Amino acid sequence: MKSLTDPVSNLKGVGPKRVADLATLGIDTIADLLTYYPTRYDDFTPTNLAEAKDKQKITLRGTVVSEPLLTRYGYRRNRLSFRMQVGRDVVLVTFFNQPYVQKSLTLNGQVAVMGKWDATRRQVTANKLLKNTPDQQNEFGAVYPVNKHIRQSVLRSFIRQAYEEYHKIIPTLLPETLRERYRLLDRRTMIKEIHFPKDQSTAKAARRTAAYEEFFLFQLRLQAIRRANRQQDGERILYHNDELKEFIKTLPFELTTAQKRVVNEICRDMRQPYQMNRLLQGDVGSGKTVVAAIAVYATITAGFQAALMAPTEILAAQHAEKLSRVFEDTHVHVGLLTGSLTAKQHRELVTAIKRGDINLVVGTHALIQDDVEYANLGLVITDEQHRFGVNQRQLLREKGDHPDVLAMTATPIPRTLAITNYGEMDVSVIDQLPAGRKPIQTQWLKSNQHAEAIHFLRDQLASGAQAYVVSPLIEESAALDVQNATDLYNQLSADLQPEYRVGLLHGRMSGDEKDETMRQFKDGEIQVLVATTVIEVGVDNPNATVMVIYDADRFGLAQLHQLRGRVGRGDRQSYCLLIADPKTDDGKARMKTMVATNDGFKVAEEDLRLRGAGDVLGSKQSGMPEFKVGDPVADLKMLQIARADAGSLLATPHWDEIDENQPLVLYLQRHELETHFD
Known part of the structure; x- marks a missing residue:
């Protein structure tokens, strides 16, 4: 009996060598061969x-x-x-x-x-x-990605043979209602017309069906995983609503509409009997920390502990300091757990956490060490979550009995990537800055305008402001003709001292040296901090109002936006000067985007357009699935529709019991726990 899982060796002319050749393209079975889609078509129409x-x-x-x-x-x-x-x-x-x-x-x-x-x-x-x-008599021919082991004509002949011998058993996976709604082809016709189309319009219709099918099946798997996770028992955090409202009233500012919406989404999840798994994303300065504080307070009113894990000691200390001020005069007791505590301090703090005397623990990966035990952990928050490995995040989740998880990031993720990359998580977005926050004024200067930049910097320093100056490298590189931090430090010291003190910060300094330099900058002892990208996630200094970035075209858009976000944290007008002589169109486009908008999501969308999905998050780290036909950027609307359709189907009561032999049900049973993620 024929099966699409049959090996390609079942085909005539496919001996051991051809099996090995096809395997280099990832083709082992008949199904692999039939879904090895062409990347383009040669039009032979005269x-x-x-x-x-x-x-x-x-x-x-x-x-x-x-x-x-x-x-x-x-x-x-x-x-x-x-x-x-x-x-x-x-x-x-x-x-x-x-x-x-x-x-x-x-x-x-x-x-x-x-x-x-x-x-x-x-x-x-x-x-x-x-x-x-x-x-070519059909005057339209498919072109496939091949390598030195196999030619186009050979591959095409094997695909034709596979279709002729197996087409009768190709199942249609998409439900009939969806095919009719969007005028999609059945799977057998789609596979035939994507490989052997008569003309451009036939190929287009087949590829449209294939793209939707890919998106739909991918979203169905993701949402099935999410559904399975929700069936796990979690902590129901039945917080005291009146007490939480009173706490929100004590905040020194009114929450934005976006913050209120996100708080409601998080609080609604916390009351559910399943484990919350939510990503909170918002631009720099959008007020994520306050939202996290409200979630922490709700958790503690219900008698649970909360833990917040940050990627660096500086960031952890900053969070602890900020949250201690927010929770002043409340029953929230904040503890800071980092690797730099003495043995005695560490022992005393761990004992207090185990007893429940500390109900909010802020720290670095020290939070997940074996000797740290929690009395009753209900909420886990990770800040800049992409900087932690999956294992580190999982260890923190395992410290309690399925605590709720809130992952925060200040790296704006385009809607496209959020839908595909975090499809198994609920995503909350703070897409609004607090009232009164002044947009950072960004200007692009050429390197021959360096004197203008220094003149502007002096004017700002004279008004009492502080400044960051960022360079791509620590020391001179023969390979790259770029400004480097050491040279810049020497040059600016000569230009500005003794009137203004200049400091230097880079990745090769020890942790203590970095901390001391950042403390001096925060306390106003240093007026200008020359740094590498080590400050991308770092000190929060509201008095720093100028960011100068040399060789700005060497940085990606997301990184430039993160660096710019180091300023603009106080009431004063802030500025970002980009000094660059880009040689490429992409480099010029990045500079123009930075000047045109302060909106991190627009910046991220442009970054995605210029660099592609894999590069934006890092091809290995991103976990971005690789679709054969669908393009999550170009076909965003289709992806969103497929996601909604998959959710609607799974929400149908007992849909998978209608017919256990239905091809889609069998497909999902096989693939439910298989994802594109490492």
Whole structure:
């Protein structure tokens, strides 16, 4: 009995060597072969010469009307020329460095060529001689990603053979209601027409069905995992609503509409009997910490402990200090647990945590050490969650009995990536800055305007402000002609001292040296801090109002936006100066984007457009799935629709009991716990 899981060796002509060759493309089974989709199509439809534009890629079919002439010149260089009649026209066809084409040409024989049209000279510089194969009789041919082990024609013949022998057992996975709603093809027709289309419109319809199917099945798996997670028991945090409202009233400012919406989403999750798994994303300065504080307070009113894990000691200390002020005069007792505590301090704090005397523990990865036991952990918050490994986050979750999890990030993630990358998490977005927050004014200067930048910097320092100056490298590099932190420090020290004190901060300094430099900057003892990107996530200094970034085109958009977010944290107007001489169009586009908008989500969307999904989050770290046909950026609307459809289907009561042999149910049973994530 035939099965799509049959090995490719079942096909005629696929011996052990061909099996190994196909395996290099990731093709082991018949299903792999049938879903190895083309990346593009060569259109062999003959071009009407009367409509052909100069330099256009065209296809011509006609008769050879002159003897082919092969001319050799230079080392292994040659030119093959002949004339062909196309309708009433006679055109000159030239192939460069393809002498073997001559064997396929005969006087008065029929021929088809592809190449670039020169309208002035009425000639074609050809790059391909078309044969009258069945594929090309259809005048439209699929082009596949191949390698040195296997040729296009061989792969195409195996796909055709697989389809002819197995097409009757190809199941349709998409429910009929969805196919009718969106006018999609059944799977058998889709696979046939994506590989062997008659024309562009046929191929387009097949690819549209394939893209939707990919998105739908991917979202169905993700949401099935989320559904399974929700069936696990979690802590129901039945917080005291009146007490929480009173606490919110004590805050020195009114919450924004976005903050109120996000607080409601989190609090609603906390009351549920399943484990919350929510990502809180918001731009720098959008007020995530206050939202986290409200969640912490709700947790503690219900008699539970909360833990907040930050990636660095500086950030952890900053959170502890800020939260201690927020929770002043409440029953929240904050403890700071980091690796720099003495043995005695560590022992005393761990004992207090175990007894429940400390109900909010802030710290670094020290929070997940074996000797740290919690009395009753109900909420786990990770800040800048992408900086922790999966194992570190999991260890913190395992410290309690399925505590609720809130992951925070100040790195704006485009909607596209949030839907695909965090599909198994609920996503809350703070897409609004607090009232009165002044947008950072960003200006792009060329390197020959350095004197203007220093003049502006002096004016700001004279008004009592402080400044960051950022450089891509620590020391001079022969490979890159860029400013470096050490040189900049020396140069600015000469320009500004003794009037203003300049400090230096980079990754090669010890932890104590970094902490001391940052303390001096925060306390106003240093006016200008020259640094590498070590300050991307770091000290919160409301008095720092100027950010100068040298060789700004060497940084990605997301990184530039993060660096800019170091200023603009106080009441004063803040500025960001980008000093760069970009050589590429992408580099110029990055500078223009930074000048045009302060909106981190717009910056992130542009970053995604320029660099692609894998690069934005880092191809390995991102966990971004690789779709064969669908493009989560270009096909965002389709992805969102597929996500909603998958959710609706899973929400149908007992949908999977309707017919246990239904192809979609069988597919989900096989793939429910298989994701694209490492």
